[in-house]
Amino acid sequence: MAEILSLLNKKYRLYCYDQVNHQYGFLPHLDELKNSYENFNFDLIITLDCGSVERTKLDKEILSRRPDQPVLEIDHHPITRAYADLEIRDSTAAATTEILYYFLKANKIKINKNMASCILTGILTDTGNFLYPSTSSETVNIASEMLVKGAKLPQIMENTWRNKSIASMKTWGKAMSRLKINQQYKFGFTVLKKEDVPAEVTEEELEGMSGFLSNLNEVNGIMLLRELPDGRIKGSLRTSKPDIDISKLARVLGGGGHAKAAGFTVEGKIEETEKGWKIV
Missing domain, CATH: 3.90.1640.10 (inorganic pyrophosphatase (n-terminal core))
Known part of the structure; x- marks a missing residue:
């Protein structure tokens, strides 16, 4: 423009x-x-x-x-x-x-x-x-x-695309190591805490992570929750399934987006419990 x-x-x-x-x-x-x-x-x-x-x-x-x-x-x-x-x-x-x-x-x-x-x-x-x-x-x-x-x-x-640092790749690895699949809904979920993301890793280096994870053939969709420095949580939702509109879930959570790529932001922080991760 x-x-x-x-x-x-x-x-x-x-x-x-x-x-x-x-x-x-x-x-x-x-x-x-x-x-x-x-x-x-x-x-x-x-x-x-x-x-x-x-x-x-x-x-x-x-x-x-x-x-x-x-x-x-x-x-x-x-x-x-x-x-x-x-x-x-x-x-x-x-x-x-x-x-x-x-x-x-x-x-x-x-x-x-x-x-x-x-x-x-x-x-x-x-x-x-x-x-x-x-x-x-x-x-x-x-x-x-x-x-x-x-x-x-x-x-x-x-x-x-060919610009990822070692620190960013390790951050991607952290998210992948926490990946869980809800077998009932065939929905993948993972999280990144603030301390998981080194200061030198940029927002752009983290872009594409949820899209990459949505390529899993066993899932209907993916949710990536990431703590932001300002105390909020950014949620990224992705699906590659033709019959699923992931934006409906995003709108329920106060966000929006496209049928295959959507997101939301909420206040809070992510904590790990015996039953798994939760937002508090």
């Missing part, structure tokens, strides 16, 4: 509450991302891939915005609670960058090398390299076109 706005000679500010990992440093405009802002005096607010207004971490500002500050939401998550003045949403799209591709086509904006790299990176990371059920023939066709447009697949793969 920054590349689009810069080509249109628009002034913009890029905001992301979370610190973006260095592994995405090869992407254009990443150095422009800020996790703070001086004021909220913008003519237009665009949110990307957030799922809900709370995920933007600007919910107070957005919900109390001026009447002349429209919000454009571009997302591939199912709608939870409407907050934008205009939505460009397709919950069947494999990634939000897939929607951006069609946005560019509809507005006759030529896709350059930088745009192609961003679109392909979004598709590959959100589909687990075309592994997840959200991958469609259109997804693969768009990815192929982005390669023709100049996106470098080896560079993307090297930075987003």
